[in-house]
Amino acid sequence: MDGAKALALALKCCKRRTSKKKRTKWSKQWFLYRAKFxxxxxxxxxRDNxxxxxxxxxxxxxxxxxxLLEMVEPHxxxxxxxMRKAIPPVDRxxxxxxxxxxxxxxQDLKFMIAISP
Incomplete structure (x- = not known):
């Protein structure tokens, strides 16, 4: 294999790796039930009990x-x-x-709070 062919093959492999994977869904279904879960x-x-x-x-x-929430909420x-509702400031x-x-x-917190990492 000559140098030009090797370079073309290397570029083709690099291009294949950097191409974005097509998103199949916007959010996992259980994240949409954040208020429930x-x-x-x-x-x-x-807080109450x-x-x-x-x-x-x-x-x-x-x-x-x-x-603290009053101070940071605007930020x-x-x-x-x-597409989706924003995560409320109190949850953030x-x-x-x-x-x-x-x-x-x-990764561990996402299961407790139902927010994507």
């Missing part, structure tokens, strides 16, 4: 969370699109706090 209901229950567990979960009480709020913040509190991976 997510952690928001758990947080409400903990078990404040110590709530503080253990997020490393802060509900008042601190609300105060983390996203707009809904025709609680996910970040849970990640900071535990250090577990986003």
């Amino acid at each position: 997510g952690h928001r209901e758990l947080l409400k229950e903990l 078990e404040p110590d567990d709530y503080k253990n979960f997020l490393l802060m009480n509900g008042d601190c969370l609300n105060e 983390i709020k996203k707009e809904d699109t025709v 913040l609680s996910l970040t706090l849970r990640f900071s509190a535990t250090g577990i991976s986003f």
Whole structure:
């Protein structure tokens, strides 16, 4: 095989690897049921009935969370699109706090909070 043929074959292989894979679906179906499967209901229950567990979960009480949310909400709020609803700021913040509190991976958090990593 001469140099030109080898170069052409190498370029063809590289081009094949870098081409994007066609997306088969926009989102996994269970992510669409975030309100049902997510952690928001758990947080409400903990905040209302078990404040110590709530503080253990997020490393802060509900008042601190609300105060922090007021400060960062304009910066983390996203707009809904025709494709999907945006993740609410309270969910984005609680996910970040849970990640900071535990250090577990986003892959693990996605199952608890129903948000794609």
